[in-house]
Amino acid sequence: MTTESVEAPARTRYVGRSVPTRDADVVVTGELEYLTDMTLPNMLHGKIVRTNVPHGRLLELETEAARRVPGVVAVLTAADVPNNILGAIVPDQPVLVDGLIRQFGDAVALVAGTTVAAAEAGAAAIQMKVETMPAVSDPREALRASAPSLHDGGNLLLELTHERGDVDQALAGAAVVVDRTFLTQVQEHVCLEPGGGVGQYKNGQFTIWAGTQLPGNSQSEVARALMIDPEDVRIISTPIGGSFGSKAEGPFPIFLALLAKATDRPVRIVLTREEVMAVGVKRHPFRVHTRLGLDRDGRIVGLDTDAIVDAGPYAGFSPAVLSIAAEASTGPYSMPNARFRGRAAYTNNSNGGAFRGYGVPQMAFPLESSILEAAERLEMDAAEIKRRNILHPGDPHALYGHTIGPSFRGAETLDAVIDHPWWRDRAAWKEQATGPWERGTGIAAALKGCGYGSAKGDRAGARLQISIDGSITIWAGPNHSGQFIETAYAQVAADALRRPYDEILVVVGDTELVPESGSCAASRSLYMGGGAVLKACEELISRIRAVGLADPIDWNEAGERLGAKGLALVEVYHDAPDVTELGEMHPDDVPRLHPHRVYSSAVHVARVEVNRFTGQVEVRGIACAVDCGIAVNPAGVVGQTEGAILQGIGLALMEDFKLEAGVPQTTSLETYLIPTAGDVPELETIIVEGGEETGPFGAKGIAEVVLVPTAPAITAAIRDAVGVVVDRLPATPETVYRLMEGLKS
Amino acid sequence: MTESILRLTVNGALHTVVTSSHRTLLEVLRKDLDMTGTKHGCDLGECGACTVLVDSKPMLSCITLASQVEGREITTIEGLSDGPFPDELQTAFSELGAAQCGYCTPGMILSSRSLLDTNPDPTTDDINEALAGNLCRCTGYVAIISAVHLAATRTLGRAE
Numbered sequence: 001m002t003t004e005s006v007e008a009p010a011r012t013r014y015v016g017r018s019v020p021t022r023d024a025d026v027v028v029t030g031e032l033e034y035l036t037d038m039t040l041p042n043m044l045h046g047k048i049v050r051t052n053v054p055h056g057r058l059l060e061l062e063t064e065a066a067r068r069v070p071g072v073v074a075v076l077t078a079a080d081v082p083n084n085i086l087g088a089i090v091p092d093q094p095v096l097v098d099g100l101i102r103q104f105g106d107a108v109a110l111v112a113g114t115t116v117a118a119a120e121a122g123a124a125a126i127q128m129k130v131e132t133m134p135a136v137s138d139p140r141e142a143l144r145a146s147a148p149s150l151h152d153g154g155n156l157l158l159e160l161t162h163e164r165g166d167v168d169q170a171l172a173g174a175a176v177v178v179d180r181t182f183l184t185q186v187q188e189h190v191c192l193e194p195g196g197g198v199g200q201y202k203n204g205q206f207t208i209w210a211g212t213q214l215p216g217n218s219q220s221e222v223a224r225a226l227m228i229d230p231e232d233v234r235i236i237s238t239p240i241g242g243s244f245g246s247k248a249e250g251p252f253p254i255f256l257a258l259l260a261k262a263t264d265r266p267v268r269i270v271l272t273r274e275e276v277m278a279v280g281v282k283r284h285p286f287r288v289h290t291r292l293g294l295d296r297d298g299r300i301v302g303l304d305t306d307a308i309v310d311a312g313p314y315a316g317f318s319p320a321v322l323s324i325a326a327e328a329s330t331g332p333y334s335m336p337n338a339r340f341r342g343r344a345a346y347t348n349n350s351n352g353g354a355f356r357g358y359g360v361p362q363m364a365f366p367l368e369s370s371i372l373e374a375a376e377r378l379e380m381d382a383a384e385i386k387r388r389n390i391l392h393p394g395d396p397h398a399l400y401g402h403t404i405g406p407s408f409r410g411a412e413t414l415d416a417v418i419d420h421p422w423w424r425d426r427a428a429w430k431e432q433a434t435g436p437w438e439r440g441t442g443i444a445a446a447l448k449g450c451g452y453g454s455a456k457g458d459r460a461g462a463r464l465q466i467s468i469d470g471s472i473t474i475w476a477g478p479n480h481s482g483q484f485i486e487t488a489y490a491q492v493a494a495d496a497l498r499r500p501y502d503e504i505l506v507v508v509g510d511t512e513l514v515p516e517s518g519s520c521a522a523s524r525s526l527y528m529g530g531g532a533v534l535k536a537c538e539e540l541i542s543r544i545r546a547v548g549l550a551d552p553i554d555w556n557e558a559g560e561r562l563g564a565k566g567l568a569l570v571e572v573y574h575d576a577p578d579v580t581e582l583g584e585m586h587p588d589d590v591p592r593l594h595p596h597r598v599y600s601s602a603v604h605v606a607r608v609e610v611n612r613f614t615g616q617v618e619v620r621g622i623a624c625a626v627d628c629g630i631a632v633n634p635a636g637v638v639g640q641t642e643g644a645i646l647q648g649i650g651l652a653l654m655e656d657f658k659l660e661a662g663v664p665q666t667t668s669l670e671t672y673l674i675p676t677a678g679d680v681p682e683l684e685t686i687i688v689e690g691g692e693e694t695g696p697f698g699a700k701g702i703a704e705v706v707l708v709p710t711a712p713a714i715t716a717a718i719r720d721a722v723g724v725v726v727d728r729l730p731a732t733p734e735t736v737y738r739l740m741e742g743l744k745s
Numbered sequence: 746m747t748e749s750i751l752r753l754t755v756n757g758a759l760h761t762v763v764t765s766s767h768r769t770l771l772e773v774l775r776k777d778l779d780m781t782g783t784k785h786g787c788d789l790g791e792c793g794a795c796t797v798l799v800d801s802k803p804m805l806s807c808i809t810l811a812s813q814v815e816g817r818e819i820t821t822i823e824g825l826s827d828g829p830f831p832d833e834l835q836t837a838f839s840e841l842g843a844a845q846c847g848y849c850t851p852g853m854i855l856s857s858r859s860l861l862d863t864n865p866d867p868t869t870d871d872i873n874e875a876l877a878g879n880l881c882r883c884t885g886y887v888a889i890i891s892a893v894h895l896a897a898t899r900t901l902g903r904a905e
Contacts, residue, residue: 020839021845023847024842025839027839028822028834028835028838028847029782029825030781030782030783032847037775039779191846192792192794192846192880192881192882193784193846194787241784241847241849273792483845638842639885642887643885644885668791669787669791669880670791674880674882676879677886677889680873
């Protein structure tokens with residue numbers, strides 16, 4: 001085991017400072033123009049016509065009446081899509097339904113009109129004849145041979161299995177084995193901006209202003225569907241009002257391109273909240289059967305995880321979510337034996353997609369809950385068990401066996417929370433309960449990889465230009481949806497170039513200007529994009545040296561000399577490091593399992609009060625320690641952490657997107673509840689610094705991992721308060737009440 | 746649908762709009778007056794992104810007909826600053842990172858403005874209550890609550 005210390009970064013002027021976000025001044029005045037605020041001259045308005053059954057066959061689509069509605073300019077159906085396919089990993093989705101309906105709200109037609117009202121009237125005039133089929137709504141039933149197949153080849157989208165050591169033998173010899181099944185729910189992102197954008201077709205070129213977290217992928221999907229050259233598609237993806245994974249995929253940019261081409265006019269579509277609720281991608285619900293074995297000393301000897309994932313009607317990013325979940329199934333822990341089996345099943349339910357954490361929260365809840373139960377049976381402290389099993393740099397990953405990279409600070413992050421007064425004083429907190437409110441404290445830990453993982457070709461580009469007056473412009477990064485990204489890039493560049501921060505202009509989110517940067521996802525915007533920015537700056541400095549300038553650099557002179565030599569434009573690509581020390585991992589498994597070299601970690605302590613008569617849970621405090629490498633912008637780290645914790649509280653206690661036989665029941669924010677200002681407990685963020693050698697100035701990505709421990713820390717605190725094992729999320733008052741009633745009988 | 750002439754006082758200026766009577770204040774602000782600082786989040790009165798002030802009280806412009814507020818003082822985010830000088834709340838939100846994606850921010854700031862106008866020294870509970878109808882999905886609200894406290898403190902400090 002290595003515990004080498006990583007040197008503190010060189011002294012920095014901007015990195016490490018809580019510089020306010022760059023666009024804050026125009027956000028607070030309402031001047032920032034979001035993509036759905038845009039208006040272009042002669043613009044039309046689009047409306048998407050959707051199905052109202054989750055499973056069926058589209059027999060007839062009558063559009064003539066719609067075309068005669070005054071103000072309707074175009075009506076498009078599947079026949080108008082040159083190449084009617086969609087899907088980033090598995091192309092299993094039509095852009096517009098041409099036969100089988102697989103989801104409530106599947107798009108069947110597009111209408112463009114001179115006004116929103118005209119487009120809506122046109123959409124309402126479209127007649128559909130649909131043969132309704134029974135919905136496949138239980139993923140376990142979907143996997144039975146008797147279930148109707150939603151796609152050729154059946155409903156098993158992907159099965160991923162892996163074993164290290166001998167789990168069955170280890171569990172047979174364990175002092176305790178916790179054997180339990182856990183359920184997690186469907187979670188909706190609830191971005192405040194419902195989504196939308198504008199498409200334009202001019203001189204053979206498409207420009208699509210659409211909030212997308214993977215502009216490069218949107219570009220290639222538009223090109224594929226319209227059978228055109230990707231070079232003819234420009235995606236401008238920023239600024240947008242929230243994403244959290246929801247804007248990573250889908251047909252929306254293609255809709256805009258189709259309508260703009262058909263009408264030869266700009267077209268705007270703004271989605272309604274009901275549309276987003278019904279058809280927007282969601283966090284996958286998981287059913288996880290866990291068997292966790294420990295020896296008498298509290299060491300984990302084996303873990304067996306069997307997960308069934310409801311992928312919904314289309315693959316989307318489900319295969320990637322399943323592989324990230326597998327890697328996280330063993331949490332931030334070391335153990336000699338582990339097995340994972342995961343199956344993602346097609347159903348007619350909500351479409352599972354990317355959502356902050358990407359399958360990891362669904363793994364942490366069962367594992368952390370099982371560790372707590374094992375601790376009780378061993379009459380040991382749960383935190384002490386975590387400490388005995390926590391991964392250290394250089395350890396083999398528990399499931400795959402590859403080596404955990406040197407910047408992992410799981411042990412220090414755990415200790416930061418173990419030393420926190422809320423954990424230390426948990427007995428006093430419990431004793432001071434009053435009235436019907438029982439009190440409890442819980443602790444939970446998590447790890448998550450930064451970037452896509454090995455053998456995924458994770459790469460981010462950056463372009464940098466020095467003008468003849470010496471000013472610097474940097475184009476980098478996939479998009480901006482609130483995460484300080486231009487600000488952090490400018491901080492990195494200012495320190496790399498040793499120039500004032502205000503002199504660096506940063507542009508993100510435009511496929512015409514920004515070299516391919518991958519996605520705003522996978523905790524990689526700063527880690528990867530910032531790495532590319534740093535590399536571009538280093539290249540500029542080396543060119544400046546090459547033209548004979550020494551420190552202190554005369555930037556005007558540098559701009560002139562480089563401009564004269566045609567060296568003023570730098571374009572670089574930064575590649576994520578793949579695992580190099582495979583340890584026990586077989587090289588053939590790397591492309592299948594995509595293990596990470598770089599992990600971040602987070603540990604939470606939660607204190608709650610639980611009403612013993614009603615089951616209501618009030619979270620009173622959450623402290624989160626986060627292993628972020630170096631905090632480029634500490635306020636940004638805290639802001640990401642606080643936002644994630646509130647989403648985690650929603651996941652733990654209230655958010656529950658419900659469907660019945662594939663039909664959404666929680667159709668608006670009136671029935672789908674998310675935390676409000678009144679739900680905010682006392683929050684504290686503890687930054688545990690280390691330093692990742694492959695990240696800009698040592699930074700790692702953290703925006704996902706900080707959400708992961710929230711739910712299991714809260715359910716652990718509920719158990720401490722009232723003694724129930726919460727085995728499903730969310731822990732609504734009704735769920736907790738029923739569990740308490742179960743204890744009595 | 747019958748069209749009528751509406752006279753709306755927005756941010757101190759009188760606007761004359763010819764529009765049908767069923768249109769919401771949100772639509773008229775964003776489309777007819779081209780003031781897109783007021784955000785469209787749900788059209789159902791559930792998220793608070795479209796909050797404006799009508800006679801200094803917060804109202805959800807997506808469920809308010811434009812014709813209902815004729816003759817009343819409407820304040821949108823565009824009208825909150827005093828010329829080049831931002832409102833204390835705008836400054837505090839900017840400084841404390843109380844805006845991430847920023848889409849809820851105009852509504853948050855206007856609800857907060859109304860609170861501080863009637864309660865210059867609010868407690869955290871007062872702030873939570875005043876902002877209960879304004880959803881934010883990015884910040885976790887902590888920085889927003891701190892920004893309202895900061896703006897209140899600065900305003901009180903100046904008054905003393």
